[in-house]
Structures are given as structure tokens and as C-alpha cells.
Amino acid sequence: MLMEEAFHMSVGETGVGRVVRRTAELMRAGTEPRSVGAIPLEIVQKYINEWATASYDLFGGEDSSNAATYFASGLKGRYNEIDDKRFSDHLALDAAYDLALIEGGRTTHKEIPLRRAMNAVLLDDYVEDCRRGLARWNKILAEAGLNERLTLPSTRFNRHVGAYAEASTDPQGHPIDPAVRAAKLQDWLPTAADTEYVRSCMIPVTEPGKVAGWVAPPTRGFGGKPLDFEYVLFH
Numbered sequence: 001m002l003m004e005e006a007f008h009m010s011v012g013e014t015g016v017g018r019v020v021r022r023t024a025e026l027m028r029a030g031t032e033p034r035s036v037g038a039i040p041l042e043i044v045q046k047y048i049n050e051w052a053t054a055s056y057d058l059f060g061g062e063d064s065s066n067a068a069t070y071f072a073s074g075l076k077g078r079y080n081e082i083d084d085k086r087f088s089d090h091l092a093l094d095a096a097y098d099l100a101l102i103e104g105g106r107t108t109h110k111e112i113p114l115r116r117a118m119n120a121v122l123l124d125d126y127v128e129d130c131r132r133g134l135a136r137w138n139k140i141l142a143e144a145g146l147n148e149r150l151t152l153p154s155t156r157f158n159r160h161v162g163a164y165a166e167a168s169t170d171p172q173g174h175p176i177d178p179a180v181r182a183a184k185l186q187d188w189l190p191t192a193a194d195t196e197y198v199r200s201c202m203i204p205v206t207e208p209g210k211v212a213g214w215v216a217p218p219t220r221g222f223g224g225k226p227l228d229f230e231y232v233l234f235h
Contacts, residue, residue, distance in 0.1 A: 013133040014218075020044060020137045021216035024144035037201045038214040041141075041148050046190045048150060049171055052130060053158035059123040061162040062099055068115035076118055079125040097121065102156065102167045105175045119162075123155060158189065 070076035097117030154173025156164040168178040209228030
């Protein structure tokens with residue numbers, strides 16, 4: 001399963017990278033991406049904010065008795081738990097995890113038993129994996145000579161599960177007034193207008209060797225085939 005999920009991460013990273021590359025090419029040439037049906041970086045950032053935070057919720061609560069039970073039963077482990085160089089203690093009976101909480105608009109800290117924090121530990125590793133993908137997208141922008149950079153939202157932002165469920169923060173995880181958050185959400189998450197614009201860009205391109213105007217061509221064809229290879233025959 002881990003290999004399958006790694007494949008999914010790779011496919012997503014490559015696909016978004018091609019979108020970013022196309023937008024970067026246009027910006028470097030002085031062309032406004034919207035004028036040619038490409039995806040502006042601000043919309044890319046909004047979707048990163050939305051889908052990254054949605055995936056954070058899939059790990060479950062940061063303080064979880066179920067996680068402790070599953071770890072004790074051998075059904076849950078930390079990333080690369082089998083590596084003795086990474087983890088000398090595979091029982092996790094005595095260690096604790098420092099969990100930052102938001103209470104009364106302020107950040108506080110609470111130590112919880114490590115076994116109960118296994119979801120949080122796995123989420124931390126996932127975030128690091130996401131950062132590596134983001135670094136590759138930002139490398140595309142840097143190579144294009146652009147100053148703009150994409151960012152990964154905090155695990156405290158836009159959460160609906162766990163310790164930060166419904167917490168009022170900005171994308172960097174800083175506590176803010178709920179009214180300010182409500183007013184700024186349209187700048188941080190995709191709006192109905194953003195969704196409609198992206199849909200309007202989804203124009204089919206079926207000619208071999210051609211790609212849609214909002215995505216850069218792949219660096220090579222699938223299976224080593226040339227880019228104009230007819231993978232699908234239309235009748």
C-alpha cells in the first residue's frame with residue numbers, strides 16, 4: 001500500500017508541476033495566464049490550501065486512544081518503523097509528543113503519550129513529504145526567474161478533524177479573529193468563481209503531440225514513446 005500511495009504522490013506532484021511550469025513560462029514571457037486559459041499561481045495556491053488541509057484531516061485526531069490501541073496491536077506504526085536506526089524504541093511506552101494547541105486565541109502546548117500521538121507523528125512525516133514536492137514546484141518558478149513561491153498551509157489551518165477542528169487561523173497557522181478569517185477565506189481557498197474558471201480551462205485536446213494550454217508538455221512520453229505517439233485511437 002505504501003508503494004501505491006507513493007505512486008499517487010508522484011503522479012500528483014508531476015501533474016501539478018506541469019501546471020506550474022506552464023504558468024511560469026507564460027509569466028516569464030509577460031503573458032497573463034488568464035488571458036490564454038492557463039491557471040494563475042494564486043488559484044494554484046488556493047487549491048494547495050484546500051486539498052492539503054483536507055488530506056491532513058484524513059490522519060485523524062492528533063490525540064487518539066484508537067491510534068494507541070492500533071499501535072500496541074501492531075496495526076499502526078510510524079513511517080519506516082522497522083528501521084532500528086530511525087527508531088530505537090518500538091514500544092513507545094515512555095516517550096511523549098509536544099502538541100501545540102489553540103485555546104482562547106492563543107497557542108499553548110500539551111504533552112501527550114507518544115502512543116496516543118501516532119496520528120500526529122504520521123502527519124508530521126506526511127507534511128515533510130509534501131514539502132519536498134512543493135520545493136520542486138518552487139524550483140520551477142525559480143528557474144523561470146520568478147520571485148513568486150508556493151507555500152504549504154499549516155496543519156492548524158482549515159481543519160475539521162482533530163485538535164484544530166474549526167480553529168480560527170490564517171494559512172500559516174497563526175490564531176486570528178474569526179471575523180477576520182471569514183472575510184479572508186476567499187483569498188485563501190477556492191471560490192465558486194475560481195472553480196468555474198478552472199472548469200472553463202478544461203478544453204479537450206486530442207491531437208497527438210498536442211497538450212492543453214494550461215499544462216506544459218511532459219518531459220517524455222509514457223513507456224518511452226514519443227510525445228506524438230497515438231496512445232488512443234479515435235474512430
